[in-house]
Amino acid sequence: WSLGTRPWDEMPSIEQREMGHACEWETSMIMRIAPQLVRDDVALAEIPFGIPFLPASRAWITKERSDRGHIGKPHLATEEKGEHLLACFAADVRSLLHRMRKWDGHSWEG
Template sequence: MASVLWMDLTAEELRAKAAVDAVVVLPVASIEQHGPHLPVGVDTVLCGGVCKAAAERADDVELVVAPTLWCGMAEHHMAFGGTFTFDIPTYRAVLLSLLKSIERHGFHRVLIVNGHGGNIAALTAFLPDFARETRLHVEATTYFLLAQDALPSLLEDQQGVQHACEVETSMMMVLAPGSVRDDRLGEAHGARDGLPGRPTVSRHRSFRDMTETGVIGDARRASVEKGRACLDACAEALAGLLREMGRAA
């Protein structure tokens, strides 16, 4: 099977993709702290990996997976170190520039696939701007929310993705073998739900206020088997959305 990745294709092959109205999958993620046991590239590795796996499953749909945008909205992790973050105007400008490049190459449809919780509010807020400032049909989703109904039955200690947790650690064991610091797993647990708060009141919270370890959840429950199952669930949920977009062409 030919590669689904934009970076593997020639310019001629990408022009051919545009000519058949392929969907461009644009993964967006983050580089940020993930506790004592995981590298800072977790969100970027996982989002790119899920997008690639989903695209390969949806092989009846014309699509291509763009390179992952590795920086996002991560101010809440800065206190731990190891983190890059955009401010809102910069993040909007970078995404708009990527979308305009995609548009100039003749593509019409883009699915932004997010792999970092801190990006969700910004992406939702940007969609009207993208509709006004490009001619693209742009949709956005967060892969682990798309798969949220499938995840609880696969886990021992969580109902879904938290942070540097049972899910993310398990998936990293599959997508980046050897990257998990096994000797630090004993320390890799923290608050289960962060700080309590009132649902009608919002404020910025540093992860330092939520967890001493940088972890929310319990990575000690992680395993390769869970990682494979979670990757499968996330890829299948995303592939289903890609098929829907393909049928709507």
């Protein structure tokens, strides 16, 4: 999810700026590829990402953050956003694979 694309640049209705869990991004992508897996109660309250230990991090599980296990804004998910996100991430992976194929195997600059 962090190969460079900023999905909101081309689709400003995407509010989240990072991947959560069962969030706007994940829920949108599942709505696009397997909508039967998305429950009708996606209108859940936002659970902020939180960064209490920066610059370090600490281990946690989603149930420590929310009863339903989500982090982010699942209530903003749409199938259209899912299509856009999947296209963005697929393009990023293609670009990375292209760079890898062009690498000379020795240089430190990709």
